[in-house]
Amino acid sequence: MSELPGAEERNPVIFAATRPFRRLLPIVALAALAACAKAPAPSGQADPHEVANRRTHEANLRFDRAFFAPTSNAYGTILPQPVRQGVSQFSSNISLPGTMVNQLLQGEVEDAVHNAVRFLFNTTLGVAGIFDIATDIGLEERDTDFGETLHVWGFAEGDYVVLPFFGPSTERDAFGTAVDFFINPLSYVIPKPEGYLSPASEVISRFGDRYDYGDTFDALLYESADGYATARLFYLDSRRYDLGVEVEDDDLYDLYEEVYE
Amino acid sequence: MSNSPLSLGRRAVLAGLAGGAAALTLPRTALAFSVERARAMIDNVVRDINKIIGSGKSEAGMIKDFEKLFSTYGDVPRIAALVLGPDGRTASSSQRSAFAKAFQGYMSRKYGRRFREFIGGSIEVQGAKAVKSFYEVTTMTRLKGRAPFEVVFVVADKNGKFIDMKIEGISLVKSERSEIGALLDKRKGDLNRLIADLKKI
16 A cells, blocks of 8 residues: 555656756757647546657666666665655755745745745754754645646646656646756855755755655566556556546446446 | 644545535435445444554464455455456456455455554544445545555445545556556466466465
């Protein structure tokens, strides 16, 4: 049961690896958005790019086996859990202003204020966000991203796509991921080289996720009979669940009557 | 630990509201009673799961207890038929029951094995509502060091047993249908071979 991943472990991602391509991203992303604007409402698991997607999925698995999994293992083995948790909390705290921008764009003012207070507490009393004291006093994390902003604005999810390094996504969420690179106001304020702390901690916390949820990852990607199909199902349905999108699978439980009665 | 009482309270209230709204919009007589029955049934499931988690038994012992729970409260033949999907159309009735039996063992081993991750955690029923000819009973699972997550049990009106579980939106029937379909493809659609192999997975 717990092999079903939650939001935090869904995209085994190496942000840094995409650095050289970032200048191209807006162009690619615009094309993707144009594509998903005319896409139909989400329902099943239709996958018109399956051949290309499977190829990228295999490449991602090779990358995982050769680099991501072993590095994550080393990271998890060498550093104790409280240290890893500190890194991941620092990373999530420093990304909060970006989250707040998205919440404002969605009209979720209360969530943005909630996160602003959370950010103030954790940045000061939580020592630059290393300690998540805000959660302890009832200001839990309220996450969002530009993909969700697009959803709120009425864009359909588009086709299922597998991104290099980032893994499962949709055309809409791929565009959102690209925009989220630029959306955090802090990244324009903090000077270099301190500015690199944010993407660096983000990448390192992904290693931590890969280590902490290693069994889940392996069960999903390597032990299941068709890891590609499993990843697609899990990504699409859990993303729709997070966004509050009703999945149209009325016939899911009908088969029994049809065959047996 | 990292759960916020605020958000839990909010979720509980939302679940309660959803349940209340469903009860108001539906004919109250028989359905209201059945919503309560579905909820009571999942209360028992949850009580038994919590008992298994706290039993301190070995993995093999937990798997055995889980299989008993699965076959008592779940409609295993129906879940097996749903998972087999269109491939079940051409199956004989003896193949179907052999598959259901093998499937029950496979599910118990697959998920029972993970029960040790639940040690120290707990599950709680939050609300129930009628949806078409089913009831959805919402539960909240809290595991150590993880944000609480929602598991919805789908209970059939016909016999009051559960036919699916949705973990944060991911349906067990859907994911096992994909898995069993892939296993069957690997055996070139040979159901008998799948039944034999399922006992070893």
